[in-house]
Amino acid sequence: MTTDICEVVITAPDADWLANFTHRLVDDRIAACGHNIAAIRSIYRWKGNTYDEGEARVALHTRVALVPTIVERADQEHPYEVPCVIATPVIAGNPAYLQWVLDETDEPAQPPAGTSADTAELTS
Secondary structure, rough: OOOEEEEEEEEOOOOHHHHHHHHHHHHHOOEEEEEEEEEEEEEEEEEOOOEEEEEEEEEEEEEEHHHHHHHHHHHOOOOOOOOOEEEEEEOOOOOOHHHHHOOOOOOOOOOOOOOOHHHHHHHH
């Protein structure tokens, strides 16, 4: 079973900011839900240095076609210069839940220009 549903992971330095961002995406029907984890530990390289920092994480459930919208919103609103926004396809699941995700999200009118290759990779 394949679907046009994906999980989008976003991290941020502040749990409250990320919860508010998640609320806006759900209110705007860009995501059906977001499972927020308030405290994670991220170890990463940035501009030649290694960091060990506390962050928050959300796993959004949405349509693959809405990923470009989520990336655009994160690029505009996120406090990081390069926010982590990673989408992975959902290849199977509870059919009723997958239908609920579709019912609770809007289908975009048309994909933003230049993003067809981005979403094509998720569905391949």
